[in-house]
Amino acid sequence: MATSDAKREPVVTVIPALDGLRALAAGLVVLTHAAFLTGFGATGGLMGRLWSRGDFGVAIFFALSGFLLHRGLLAADAQGRFDVVGYGMRRAARLLPAYWLVLAAITVGATPPLRDVVIHAAALQIYWPDAWIGAFGQSWSIATEIAFYVTLPAIVLGLRPLRRRSAQAPLVVLCVLAVVLTATSGFGGDAVVGEDIFYDRWLHSRAPHFLLGMICAETVLAPSHRVSRALSRWGGDVAACLAVAAGAYLLATTPVAGGLDLSPGTATDVVVRTALSGIVALGLLLPLTHGGPSAYRAALSHPTVRYLGVISYGLFLWHVPVFIGLYAVSGVEEFTGALLPLLALGLPISVGLAAATHRWVEVPSSRLAGRHLARRRGRQAERREHEHSDTPLHR
Template sequence: MSAPSDNPPSVSSQLPRMAGLDGLRAVAAGLVVLTHVGFLTGAVSFGVIGRLLGRGDLGVSIFFALSGFLLYAAMGREWDRTGHVDVPAYYLRRAVRVLPAFWVGLLVVGLAVRPDARVWVTNATLTQIYVPDALLDGYTQTWSLATEVSFYLVLPFVFLVLRRRTSDATVALQLLGATWLLGLVAAVASGVVEIGGDTLAGRWLPAHWPEFALGMALAVVRDAPTLRSHRVLRDLAAYPGTCLAGAGGAYLLATTTVAGPLTLGPVAGVQLAGKGILGSVVTAGLMVPLLFGPGRDVYSRALSCAPARYLGRISYGVFLWHLPVFEAVYALTGIDYFTGGAVALLAVGVPVTLGLAALSERLVERPLMDRVHARTGPTR
């Protein structure tokens, strides 16, 4: 899912010299869009390109890690400035950032699909990942939004436990590392938890905790320049090509059965753990140069340019609208699923999605966030 920024204009206004994180959000959104293109057209069954498209769902791992980094870092700055975290204000900002735009999309898709009351309620409350057969046709990608919201709910407690128990960044990093490993255990265990015949636990927060924990750990390391791990990552970031090569290698490995089948169905058990490990490697390889590097390399400049940053700003709308638009393209053209249609999706579906995402950001997301920031103050 798209990891909505707490500050609509730009991540860089909160985090100096890290405008590239906006661009990385755009890259992650592009991967999610491409994986649906690959699946709907049947391209995932054909060759290396198809497999690369099919594993674009690793964009979700990038979004989860970005949420972990940005929100944990924001809480750290608030704690350092005031000595506490305004949890009610945090929840208000998260709710206003995520729910209104999501509900608009849900209303449009729901009116077209006309699901039963159970599907309406579970989707509206973002509890669809806990109930069998509750994903809404044309809006199934929002399962990851339900996982993300679960993280929003528990993050303040995780942060406060870490900060109150220790001011030592090394200890905090060790604890987060331990939770990363526990998340892998939860991913493995998800394979034996079935509800209504579905392995729903593979979509729950514990099984995806490693991605969020990675983002939080990067926030801890970045704000502690005396840590040895900070120096190691800073030295590594000086070679962005090496970081990107490592991310690319992990991505290629993830196209094999190690990370599960190339379908849009749930992955659970050992394969989900493998996907979590490889997703963490991919994400770290993409984030480290942006967080610890000088920002002068081609990669950082490309993700920091104005078009990339704008696409990152509207990426939440892209996440919400691309699948409904793609479904509409198939309905209007009469093309059969899994038999082609890539040209129609890319030439028509993607531009329409970008237009709707821009409208969502301009008319729904930004105005509401401006209001909540005026009431609670922006996160800095």
């Protein structure tokens, strides 16, 4: 093992193209819900199947979260600034206000049962078999994301002893976990909508996608490990990465990955989809985290694409209620077509609401949390200074 690995510290650099990748993921999610609501997924042939498999955008979101958050916590831990309370406040401020705003709008417009509203407000809907709000069905992934947020600090702390012994050990552990959890991701398959819990939405089933991002972050600390060298080599071949991602995506539209509807399918279906969506997410992420300049990176770094990535969380939250609301207002039955009108009207409205939510909710709440944490750090520094000056040596 190379001793130089143990002396490395993670470097947090801004990668503009990751915002663009987030926009791409959001676009895939929008397409899959448009295909489902209009029936295009069942009637549109290959194009319909491609749109229906846009749920793989969620795997991309999870891999991005794994990379960015794990990298940030590793840097904080290496610099002695590991603050679980501060981390939790920043995550809550980033996620919950916008989430609650959209849930409130749906509650007023669709009047779902109060029980379901309360369960969704607590982001616990994936743990109940019948807690379902149709206009907010995509919110299940927020519950999974929050489960990851809660678990990640414990993982970073748990890897500390291994990291002290070898910088490469955590990377090995994460790789093994990714393989094992992919193989077991189908636990609880064959669930019936409205009757059974969808275990494929729990963290254990989606963890491989988060772990892929975490593995990419860990390679900075262990560049000499064969996994790190392989990822760097693959990331440098942009065409190959995109071709593999495209191939895995196309394969996932065939029966080998199960159906394209809301049901999770069999345990085997879940495992296959977990593996294929992981390949897609990794193939799209690697050229940005481990590759150099490329047309792909430049396209995702374009200011317009980046902005769509910045507001993608609001787009993710708003597009389903907007789509369903348009059906309700127009009187057109769901699953009966109207794909182009739905996108022509629903997409601009969703983007506008996302932009407004980002500006007036997400940014202010994040700034408020940042100011509170800055004051908290100031008070802690004053306390330490006071305690230091009050020691016998300084009297």
